[in-house]
Amino acid sequence: MSRRKNKQHTPPMRRCAGCMESHPQQEMIRIVLRDGVLVPDPERNLNGRGVYLCPKESCWELARRKRGFSRAFRQGIPDEAVQTLIEEIRGIREVKSGDSQQ
Numbered sequence: 001m002s003r004r005k006n007k008q009h010t011p012p013m014r015r016c017a018g019c020m021e022s023h024p025q026q027e028m029i030r031i032v033l034r035d036g037v038l039v040p041d042p043e044r045n046l047n048g049r050g051v052y053l054c055p056k057e058s059c060w061e062l063a064r065r066k067r068g069f070s071r072a073f074r075q076g077i078p079d080e081a082v083q084t085l086i087e088e089i090r091g092i093r094e095v096k097s098g099d100s101q102q
């Protein structure tokens with residue numbers, strides 16, 4: 001009765017706002033915009049339009065420099081909002097990588 005992972009199932013792909021390459025959604029970090037604030041959504045359970053980033057810092061910086069968020073959300077996102085976001089996802093990544101040794 002248990003549901004097994006279907007290996008033939010193709011995972012949904014999402015495009016990174018930084019490098020613009022598509023990767024499986026589960027590998028990406030989801031970002032949503034709430035009241036003008038960029039909010040990381042690592043569990044992917046927040047409503048609203050989402051933008052995705054690769055889990056690497058070079059892509060976060062790329063998205064900032066190329067104004068990938070402003071383009072993706074179709075509104076001007078101030079640079080400091082993106083800086084703040086990068087700080088936040090950096091913190092999330094550190095918690096996860098330090099904690100998920102099994």
Ligand SMILES: [Zn+2]
Binds near residue numbers: 018019020054
């Ligand atoms: Zn990327």
